[in-house]
Amino acid sequence: MRKAALHNLGCKVNAYETEAMTQLLRQAGYEIVSFEEVADVYVINTCSVTNIADRKSRQMLHRARKKNAQAVVVATGCYTQTASDKLKDDISVDILIGNNEKMQLVSKIEAYLEKKQRQIDVVDIAKVQEYEAMHLSDSAQHCRAFLKVQDGCNQFCSYCLIPYARGRIRSRAPQDVIQEVKDIVEKGHKEVVITGIHLSSYGKDTGNHLIALIEKLQEIEGLARIRLGSLEPMIIDEEFLLRLTKCDKVCPHFHLSLQSGCDATLQRMNRHYTTEEYKQRVALIRKAYTHPAITTDVIVGFPGETDSEYEMTKAYLEELGLYEMHIFKYSKRDGTKAAVMPNQVAQEVKNVRSDELIKMAQRHTCDFAAYYLNRDIKVLFEETVSIDGKNYLQGYTPEYVRVLSDVTGRKEGQIYTVRATRMDEMGRLFA
Template sequence: LPRRVADKLGIDIPNSADRAGAHRPLHTRSLVKVQDGCNNFCSYCIVPYARGDLWSRPEGEVISEVSRLVAGGTQEVVLTGIHLGLYGAGGSTDLGSLLTRLIDIRGLGRIRLSSIELNEVSPAIVELIVESGKICNHLHIPLQSGSNDVLARMNRHYTAEAFVERTAELKRRIPNLALTTDVIVGFPAETERDFESSARLIETVGFSKLHVFKFSPRKGTPAAGFSDQISNDVKDARSAALLGIGATLAEQFATNYVGKDLSVLVERRQGNYLSGISDNYIRVYFEGPDDIIGTITTVRVTGQEQAMLYGKTGE
């Protein structure tokens, strides 16, 4: 999972650490694995069989690790897990409690959550995002399909209607929220109508970025034995269609910030520009001095190219 999350977030990660989750600083952003295991048993996923029961790092251990990373220069930590929203399940803590303690770490610029299930974005977590100023206005909530029939065959525990309602509520509650997601196309027996339901839902929610996966059977999972497998040609066409929708939505989301200020973690110089990621997960290029690399700075957005923004500091 850390490798997959890193790919989504545009992070180069080092060799894997031990199960305790220690990671050396990755420039100014670090992944911190806080949880492992899953008991959802989605019909296409091998993880519950391979990773076993839910397991969480002790809260104090996570706090110590993040404090060391901050002392070493980390400005942003990304909390990762197979089932992040169930951090602390069965114990005396939960994700909201962990976030509350992390917020208090002096010198930590911001906290980003990796993938979290729809029903596990609790009111307490929403309140912390709104009030803390440290938790990024970015939630990656897997959709997988916008068809209730497909969701049932996937053993996903929500309906398309509930997904739309809940994400709309999150957007109302959290200013400038970026919602990103995972979608699977070509799940066994997915009809054209099922696929069109996914496309419509994606447009309705207005995700700022899509990660589209073509269904691939995993040996040992129920879905690998389902009838009515979809041809590769159909999968390719559906994937391309969703990627096109995703590119349009990403560009539309970025357009909202032209002429506005964004808080950007400055990562590197690329040619004539510094480059970084905003708290709501937009790539920003801007003019500025090299001595702000590794800091969080305010950038005034002055232009746009597709889903990327351009701007400058100091005004």
């Protein structure tokens, strides 16, 4: 029996696809082993969101070759798609698979083993119009399973290479999504996280709509929770929320991508909303739900971001008071418009701004989580963790607040109503 090892870099969509490729290999008779072990086949699902991600992707490909000079090394994912010309000259890699051919992994490995000829299958992703069907019958996650329903992006933000790596928007057929969720629920998973490269675009190419898909998932027996991945702010309107609030399985946890609290910066980023429009969407969510969790991403030090622009962002975020903010220092991405913009911000300035916003984010997280102290909360407990020598069951509320509880009388994979009596400096609740 041949051994295969897989390594994933990048986003939740990549993680889903890596699980799907793992399932394919297992079904083909491969034994799946750790990437640290000696294997016959190594598959690296690469990332290209930053120059650093490119470098990590190359490092993992070379590490695989060093582990076993005779192994078949497969490169797939976004770096493979955007840097195929470079990888064609890299003797560490035997098989190159673009972002629309991952389900052909096994046949391409078999073809290589038979002919001993490099397999290069990377086409112009911009011309691909069909969604590549992937189907997971089980997930490596114990309780929560990621569910990819969409690929591609038409936004072309000035800092991002993803439209070139993933192509134009392509949506998965609703009936295929529904069947996969039923299969996952049968395996005991209680929560699905709906993900995509640009989730808000789901159905725009097929005449469907994200909310209609959610309503269909709501009807699946045995599914307890539906969690939404990252959304564009402008998908949020009164009709969307009216229909969403009728789906009681949907978690009141919204990740609304922001990136900056300054309109001038948003314009340079080619983001398609204003700070006022974003604020209105936050207000609509807070009107529709009692205490919803709203999280976001923020980039500091974008080219041209002056001290006053940064201070505007800082004041804006303070006013919004979101549950979680993921703070990123702008990183040049070769091939994007932002990489050649004037007035690039010094690294030292980015560091200071990032540190300030991270401290604010931590304070806001604790403020949000403190609301749940001494209240009955429903928690899906996922795993056992050890903190300071003591074992706890760890899980999450529908709002994605982390809760730790005594293991006595409770099991992983179950939802329990508990009451938290204390909170630590990280915003974790203890019940």
